[in-house]
Amino acid sequence: MLWVLLGWKFTLANLLLGIIMIIYAYALTKIWFPGHLEESAKHHAEEAQKSEGMDMEHGMEGSLRDKLLSLKGWQNIAHAFFMEWKMVWKEILLGFTIAGFIAVFVPQSFWSAIFLVSEGGAEASPGFFTVVENALVAPVVAFFTFIGSMGNVPLAAMLWSREASFGGVVSFLGADLVAATVIWVHAKYYGWAYALYLSALLYVCMVAAGITVHYLFALVGMIPTERPSLQEMVRFGIDYTFFLNLAFLAVAAALLWLHFRGGGGEAPVDAHDSRHQARA
Template identity: 35%
Template sequence: MLGPILEALRTAGTMAWQILWSLILGFLLASVVQALVRRSTVVKLLGDDRPSTLLKSAGLGAASSSCSYAAVALARSLFRRGASFTAAMVFEIASTNLVVELGIILALLLGWQFTLAEFVGGPIIIVLVALMFRIVLRDKLIRDAQAQTSKGLAGSMEGHAAMDMSVDGEGSVWARLFSARGLTSVSQIFVMEWAAVIRDIAVGLLIAGAVAAWVPVDFWRRLFLHGHGTLTLLWGPIVGPLISIASFVCSIGNVPLAAVLWNGGISFGGVVSFLFADLLILPILAIYKKYYGWAMTARIVGVFYVAMVAGGYLVEVIFHLLHLIPSAGHAFTGASGISWNYTTYLNIVFVIIAAGLILRFVRSGGAGMLKMMGGAPATDDDAPAHHHH
């Protein structure tokens, strides 16, 4: 019994080592952007669901936290403060699926084609969601959701979503960023982002390690109807989100499992649909119900699922026509172990950078902020600039 457990842990550890530097780099870049963009600016730009507004919403979401729980909480906060419901949902989708750290990790574990697929599929899914919301959302439903939202029921990562640690003031972007306040802000956002997603990343790696070590490839091939031509391509995007929902893992944490599924024979479009379904995992569905009520939650789930399946199909077709679908079974799942290569050098460099940011975070009194991450949701009257520099 000990042997299989050690094998699962070894696989998880090797995958963690492979993506460590990219996680640090991704969160560092995201922290820089968040340090320069104020949350109050975001709310002002998202008052309707016109295409130009949704484009801004997607861009601002991509520059926000990649933690699914924080993204869901922040979307609720934006909706309460006057953003349109559709714009808030688009922000939420972009925040968890169009972020730089996700793209880097996809390239490392699955290949650059999956990074491209994520950034092609994201806009497709956003357009589909916006179009379907125009059909299924009625004024009464939105008013009921607003009434439910105004109750202020807590979900998860509420305190994190309410914090705005951006740097304002005079001077150029570079001057603000490299000022003492700017560097402190980046360090605080960096540590908070890690604290928000570390649980999901760890759980995702452990699940992926266990699945890779314990579940025979034949099981996945049967589940994904591997080798059945068109039927395989049709089934992948349908079953992909269902596996994601059942995995309880969100945000970047589902990428290691996606690598295992790809090696197991799921279709290219199925991987894309699986990755986007992190906003439909069961704990987040419970939060939607708290935030918006059953009626709106049912529409969110239905619209998101249909958009993810359709998006998976469209990405599959586009990439097939462009001959961009890679050979199956070549994703990195830790079988090769850890060796002294470029990954090791990059990990050393970025761990030193992370240590410097953590040290600045601690010296600036940031430790107390960690205790507030799961705090109460902001009220309508709260300024969106908590802990503002």
């Protein structure tokens, strides 16, 4: 989708952004990572799984091939799939709903107003302060407009068409990691202390990586110059993405069927246990 809407240069920039963010995150956590947060997050995740009924046996004997070719292996996958969605579906639904309203009812002029543009306009090379401001603001915008990694791409295309800098758009593409819904899910799994630390770390990394990618591309003269309108870029068609969506909907339906067919993830009670419970 990114290639179709914004071209191969943005696609390459997005891949490079991820690599640079990993390097920056590794360096920052080496410098400062509170040890108590790790233990607290692990404990919170274990408690969250138990409270949601996710404390079930996932282990299986045998090789990976045996697990993939066995009914029990796929039932375990189906149970985990169902439990993960059960835990976060409310947050995801709320995030998509709010983001949809924002994307439809907030005018495009608002987005162009909060992103600085060079005095010479879109054709001029943005100054350093403009690049930094755009990269700082982009993740904040993504926090309120999260529609998903795929849904963020049309919004990134809109920002590019409204004269945001290359570095700002690239930062926006990586900012789904600090969207409100994602932070909420992290807090539910790992606790607020770890979620806020992780989000702050990722924010710093994506801003720095966006600026880095901008100037790496500027160094070799690869920053795109064409800014087509969003109407020219966005379209609906019966293409490969449509059929991929259908395929994955079918996979999801099959996993749900396996989950409920296998007892909804509940472990079977053998005769010995049932007699013991009856005596109790």
